[in-house]
Amino acid sequence: MMLRLSGVHAHYGAIHALHGVDLEVQVGEIVTLIGANGAGKSTLMMTLCGQPRASAGRIVFDGEDITRLATHDIARRGISLVPEGRRIFPRMSVLENLQMGAVLADKANFAVDLERMYTLFPILHERCEQRAGTLSGGEQQMLAIARGLMSRPQLLLLDEPSLGLAPLYIKKIFQTIRELNREHGMTILLVEQNAHHALRVADRSYVLQHGRIVLSGSGRELLANPEVHAAYLSGGHA
């Protein structure tokens, strides 16, 4: 077991955002977490990263309890977060962004990893000297993912990578997620509002509602589930 959350609660001030969440991620899996706006998806992601800390429950990563660790120490354990809204460093160049992603990595790997990212996202190669803030939304998302991969993480957390992107880019992002998993064996926990894409790419999936896990199963099962279909898939997604 790579990651196990058991009975995790989280609060934002007085707001009780997560009510005892249990979730597991195995090595080599893509696990997705779907749910409506405000269901607590991003909170769960941030709680995993220690911001806010879980107010109750345990988060175990690779056999180690990381519930109480600081955000940067969690990152040092090999968990890389690609945050919601991309959060690239806009006034720094694309290359510098990637370099920041590699802060924890062995310096000797930098050149090789950089080439790997440029192969994965050729557009980043083209734009490497450009200020990251001048990239389009889709390109920024690719940069954010590439930055997250530069540390050679064991677990990649993707928070709403399709948010606000054009359909063409969404397709490309999900293709990349699949490729990372199938070809590079990357373990991925993906949070998405775009349930259709998320379920199709997933090995296993969880549905979060009002801070509670209400359903779980393989991506295929949930795709076929009439409740899931009614709640998350019939909103006009292709």
Next chain:
Amino acid sequence: MSALVFAQQPVSFAERLRDAAATAFIALLLGVPMIGLTTVDQGGALRIATRWPALFAFVGVCFAGRLLLRWGIDYWRAQRQSAARAASAASAEQQPATSLLLRRAGWLALLVALVLPIVFADNRYVVDTATTVLIYVMLGWGLNVVVGLAGLLDLGYVAFYAVGAYTYGLLATQFGWGFWQALPVAGAMAATFGIVLGWPTLRLRGDYLAIVTLGFGEIIRVILVNWTEMSGGPNGITSIPRPSFFGLPFKPPGDEPTFASFFGLEYSPHQRIIFLYYLILALALLTNLFVSRLRKLPIGRAWEAMREDEIACKAMGINARNVKLSAFALGAMLGGFAGVFFAARQGFISPESFTFNESAIILAIVVLGGMGSQLGVVLASLVLVLLPELGRDFAEYRMLLFGAAMILIMIWKPGGILARREPTLAYRSAEAGR
């Protein structure tokens, strides 16, 4: 009317006249009570007198001024548009050209700085003013670490300047320490105060941080005013020894060897002024070297990334606390060094020299220069120090001039005089890099 000012199309002469006439009409309306009528004291009674010629002159000036202003703006816009068109055609080559130009400007500025006291060897005023400019350049470079690179808005930077100055003042007058001995100690002292300020404010950002740092600057000043036994209170510390040239004092010839007698020169008080100038130049250049080197190291990049996005930084595994504290400590240390120099140059310090006004000017230098730009700080220091100097003839209007210059810079260059940021890393392909 204002919409007309910014019209993109060429405007006819009749339209210009109409626009100017409208302005003149408003001037007339406003001018009747303000200029046209005035009260005269006549034998103890107030009587209303008229000043029609003055009013008509005023209206005439407004008419002509408006006509000229609009013509000027239109002309300037047309120029800029054609320049922009030309630039977009050649924009690919433009960027490296600009950075080359900036680098050349930097070397030229250094050359000017090096020969300045030789050219103006007997003009004490010029060398003194240049020394003041360099103090602000150094302070600006120091604050640039905190504000420009790490993005922590610090309104109390003068506190560290004061800590450096008082540390040297006390060590020198109470314990007989020399300039060079006291310099590192004062730097360390200021850095400690930087951490003292940084620690409780770690979780603050933007305006909240600005308020706390503002308060910190005032606390230090108030302590200096009130703790009379330690700081001499409002009277400050007097007769602080001046720095010597490797042990050779700048004094009229006496029993012990002096700078002049050792080198077989005739004694002149200018020697010390020029020495002080080169001293601050060296300190400032060291600061610059130090900061530009740091920018290319992981810590410098972490500062910049922290300015851009703190959460993303933490997710990359960066310890935000250490990064912020190091920025505060290093910025404070550089401010402390500048303070030591200030105390040694003046020979007298008092809390008067460390008011909020100083913090505001240093911050203005960083912001107007373009946050994070080293050369920008130099240009902004020149503007902000020399403008009040040049404006001495304007007497009480000089602060007005100062304010107007700041507003104009913000209108023309909202990102600062030099807003362009040089990347710290250039891409070489893996093959070339290996």
